[in-house]
Amino acid sequence: MASISTLDRTDSVAGAGRVKKSIRAHAAEVIDALQNQQSNLDALLRKHSVHLNPNDKKLLQSICYGICREWFHLEAIESQLLDKPLKARDQILSAIVRCGIFELGWMGSKEHAVVSEYVDVTVTEGRPWARGLVNAVLRQFIRKKSELKMERHSAQTLWNHPQWLIDAIQQSWPDHWERVLVENNVHPPxxxxxxxxxxxxxxxxxxxxxxxxxxxxxxxxxxxxxxxxxxxxxxxxxxxxxxxxQDESSQWASIILNPQDHERILDACAAPGGKTCHLLEMSDSQVIALDVSEQRLSRIKENLVRLGLRAELIAADASHTESWWDQHAFDAVLLDLPCSATGVIRRHPDVRLMRSETSLRSLIGMQTMILDATWDTLKIGGRLLVTTCSILPQENQHQIRKFLERHADARLTTIDGIPGLDTLYGTQHLPTHAGGDGFFYALLVKSEPTNNGVSA
Ligand SMILES: C[S@@+](CC[C@H](N)C(=O)[O-])C[C@H]1O[C@@H](n2cnc3c(N)ncnc32)[C@H](O)[C@@H]1O
Structure with missing residues (x-):
């Protein structure tokens, strides 16, 4: 619950006449940016938390994470409360209203203070003419709160996921889909x-x-x-x-790859380095940690320093081997592919807003390119572990089946002793299985090609 002290002191004057932005204004701006798909939730929270004290930071995080978990339900409530839709240029008002509704309906914040603060945010955001509108909508919500919170007329509002994703999860996991959707809305361990x-x-x-x-x-x-x-x-x-x-599903990746002392191992999509560091804690191996994002590589560096470990870091696109590979084949490759992140929605609730069927198609194309390119860097007899934090078969078992069709020198190995479902082309852990996030693992071994190109 928001404390009165937080509510009272938000609009204090800071420095030379500059008015400090209130937590509620920050919250509305984060939600507005998410509506416009400008950035992801973690990046937006980092940006908006720079000058906040720890309590305010926590409050901002609770409001924004909570709104993402109730996104479609809040959207439906808002449209019932507004007489007519807002103009595209005034979408910030929609964010203000949703933040207010969420605090009043889900966080138990003090009604009078919350309404008054969100009314003030209309001024901060250059829409003073909307003070009355926001006041009226929030007061109407307070009056009808119980009834509006109960009404969930569509699958989207019931599960708080977009329809395409509900359909995809239902089709992929007909025996588990409802549990998966429920788990996606709970707080992760x-x-x-x-x-x-x-x-x-x-x-x-x-x-x-x-x-x-x-x-x-x-x-x-x-x-x-x-x-x-x-x-x-x-x-x-x-x-x-x-x-x-580190989530336990992520920890299984290094356990399955089973690094050995003196092996030369490529971690091809390595940042922020959770698995790189685990591989090095497990073995005296030589790990080359590669990531396309130079900025994210710095997070690997921080983790290595804190843990007292060493790895070679390379900023490059894994699929362009000509730009970074020295032609010395690796004993093992860990390929933690960029993916839809549909297995970690409980940890990153904005994933449901950021992904679409179109973005999924382009991700799958990128995964295929990285997979094919890094396969060439593996020595004969070497092992390549493909992982994703996705629960969608297109990125997982379908990807591996097609890879095996293209590569006669690839053999899929059975992975024993890990929690999950056997898909025939790898193991799928759903977020419903004890503990860990949704995760997929497929362990491939490279065999000697025969004369006619078929593997031995
Ligand atoms: C799932 S995250 C990796 C998490 C990491 N393995 C860990 O355990 O901490 C995927 C990573 O792939 C990187 N990536 C995306 N496209 C890439 C590419 N073409 N080449 C190399 N890295 C890429 C992203 O920057 C991101 O850091």
């Missing part, structure tokens, strides 16, 4: 990876218990599930590299 080079998982669980943090072993060998999220900086030994935050 916080999971840690204990650095096995520095300490043992049970010892770390004991340390947490002594600190009053409830924790238990996760499904993956190094994973620890926390009963409630805590700020990372408060975790004993975090700064010293004893633990990292």
């Amino acid at each position: 916080m999971t840690l990876r204990v650095n096995r080079q520095k300490l043992d998982r049970d010892a770390y669980i004991e340390t947490l218990t002594t600190q009053g943090i409830e924790a238990a072993s996760g499904s993956a060998p190094d994973s620890v599930r926390l009963a409630k999220p805590v700020p990372v900086q408060s975790l004993e030994g975090f700064a010293e590299g004893f633990v990292s935050v």
Whole structure:
């Protein structure tokens, strides 16, 4: 619940006559940018949180994450409350109204203060003429709150997902789709990876218990599930590299690839480096961490420094091997492909707004190019693990089936002992399975080509 102190002090004067923007104005701007698909939620929150204190940052995050989880329901409520649709140039008002409705209906914020603050945001956003409109809409919502919250007339408002995605999940997982949609709207667990080079998982669980943090072993060998999220900086030994935050489904990737000492391993889509670091904690291997985004590579560097590990970092497009590969074949390749992220909607609730069937098609094309190019960098007898945090078959088992049709020297290996469903072309973990996020794994091994091009 928002505290009165937060509500009271937002519009203070800062510096030479500049009015400090209120948290509610920041919230409305984040939601407006999401409506326009300008950027993703995490990037927008980072941008808008720069000058905020920790409490305000937390409040902004709760409002914006919460709105993404209730997106389609809020859209339906808003359209019932407005007499006529807003003009395209006034979409910021829609964001203001949704933020107000969400706080009043879902966060239990103080009614009078919230209405008054969002009315003021119309002025900050250059729409003073809309003060009465926002006031009237929010007051009408307060009067009809229970009834409006109960009404969910379409699948979109019921599940808070776009129709195309509901259809895709239902068709892909006819026995699991409802659970998946429900799980996508809950808060995700916080999971840690204990650095096995520095300490043992049970010892770390004991340390947490002594600190009053409830924790238990996760499904993956190094994973620890926390009963409630805590700020990372408060975790004993975090700064010293004893633990990292990583979902257990992600942790399985390095376990499946099973890095060995002295192997030369390519992590082809590596940033922010969760799996790069896990591979290095598990083995004395040489890891080449490559990512197309130079900016994201810096996050790998930060993680390596904190954990006391070393890797070679390359900023390049993995599909253009001529620009970065030295022709020395790798013993193993980890390919954590860019994907729809439909397996991590509970962690990134804006994924449901940012993706479309069109964007999915272009992602699949990019995945195919990266897959084919990096296959050439693998030595005979080497292994390549393909992973995605997607639950859509087009990016997963269909992608692998087509790859096997194109590459006679590729053999799919059975992966035993990990939680998930066998798709015949890899293992699919759904966010409904105990613990981890939605994730896909397919382990390929390269065999010697025979004279007629068919693998031995
Ligand atoms: C799913 S994330 C990787 C997460 C990472 N493996 C980890 O565990 O922390 C996918 C990454 O692929 C990168 N990427 C996208 N297209 C790429 C390309 N053509 N070549 C190399 N990296 C690419 C993105 O910048 C992004 O960092």
